[in-house]
Amino acid sequence: MNTSPSPLVAERTDGSSVRIGALVPLTRPGWIQAGRHLLAGLELAVRDVNDVGGIAGRPLELVVRDTAADPQRAAAAVDELARLGVAALAGEYHSVVARAAAARADALGLPFLCSSAVLDALTEQPTEWVARLAPAQSHGWQIYADFLLSAGHSRIAVAVQPSVYWAAGVRILRDCLAPRGGTVIELDMRALDPMAVCDELVDNRASALLLLVGHPEPAVSIVKSVRRDRRLAEIMIGAPAGQPEFAEWATSLGDDSAAIPFLRYLPERLTPLGVRVETALRERLGAAPSFVAFEGYDTVAVLADVLRSHGADRACTTETWPRVAVEGTRGQIRFSRTPGISVWQWAWPPVQVVDRDPAEPDRFRILHAG
Structure with a gap:
């Protein structure tokens, strides 16, 4: 297993820094571009924290581990980071991986602020050790279901692969659509190729x-x-x-990348901090930052506030979740206990349904907001 740190972040062993462990997918089969954006946001926020004095005069440091979308690798990374003495964990994009990391963090008593994963059941039981910035899947996908119905779609086909995350998505869509006359038709991609999907769409009279x-x-x-x-x-x-949020989508599909609505966790207007961060992220990434990059920045902003207020004691960090009030890039961040969610949750980040404009695929159109 390769658990070497990011080449952009040096590890110190002299105890002078306050360290945060960062879990990020940086190699396949992880979504590398999402990982790059998440890490860019995390790193930029660390730089900003250190520019204003760090944590009580001590520099903040990231200790980065590549999860590669592998739950076992993520759990092993949590064990290693705990041994290295990190004050908290941050990051992760893939929900199934974040669930494995959250379970291990909970077992070890290591605070974990999850940046981007949305699976509702991030832990099996309620925990004080884990908090989350991204909206729960049930919240975001309900907004997407509202969009589908408002756009006149009631016969919805879903091309689905086996996964806890995808299965949860199907269940959420069905629960939201069925009481309002909608139908969800599952197309099992273990049994169908893309051409067969087309035939199924025609046979089932699906409109989406x-x-x-x-x-x-x-x-x-x-x-x-x-x-x-x-x-x-x-x-x-x-x-x-x-x-479709990432440039890789447009590169792969060209004009076909447009007019495919997806969920994005951004407000119509960023906060003043968000505007400044967007400029810095664009320079760092060489492209427009995705919402995942803002999630990364906000994660460190929250953890830095907690560490400044209560020090690097892990138990004190968990006691602080309900008292957090941090102005992030996308609004004020507060955590609460939300019915059906086992972790401390920001309820809720802004949620949009957007697509790429067919006339200008690099531009996004807001189609619906919730």
Whole structure:
């Protein structure tokens, strides 16, 4: 297992710094571009914290571990970071990986502020050790279901692969749509190729197809097949999990990347801090920052506030979650206990349904907000 730190972040062993362990997918099969954006936000926030004196005069330091979308690797990284004496954990993008990390952090008594994973059941039992910035999947996907109905879609096909995350998404959509006359038709991608998906869409008279599958494949191949099938000229393709957010999507699909609505966790207008951070992130990334980069920045902003107020004692950190009130890039961040959610939750970050503009695929259109 490669657990070497990011080349951008040096590890100190002299005890002079306050260290945060960062869990980030940086290699395949992890979503590398999401990992890069998450790490950029984390690193920028650490730089900003240190520019104003760090934590009570001590520099803040990231100790980065690549999870590569592997739950076992993430759990091992949590063990290692705990031994290294980090004050808290931050990060992770993939929900199934974050769940493994959260379970291990809870068992070890190590505070974990999850940046981007949305699976409702992040831990099996309620825990004081874990908090989350991203909205729970049930919250965001309900907003997406509202969008589908408001756009006139009641027969929704979902191309789905086996995963706890995708299965939860199907269940949420069905629970939201069925009482309002909607139908969810599951297309098992273990048994279908992209051409067969097209036939199923025609046979089931679906007006929308949602991609609950991995990126780039089979998502890219499904989009290309559907776009080229004249029988499906009117069908809407959607990707609630956010695959079209990243430039890799547009590069892979060209003009076919547009008009595919997805969930994004940004407000219509960033806070003044967010505007400044957006400029710095754009320079760091060489491209427009995704909402994942803002999640990374906000994660460190919250942890720095907690560490300044109560020091690096792990138990004190967990006692602080309900008292957090931090102005982040996307609004004021507070944590509370939310029904059905086992961790301390920011309820709620802003949620949008957006797509890439067919006339200008690098520009996003806000279609719905919740």
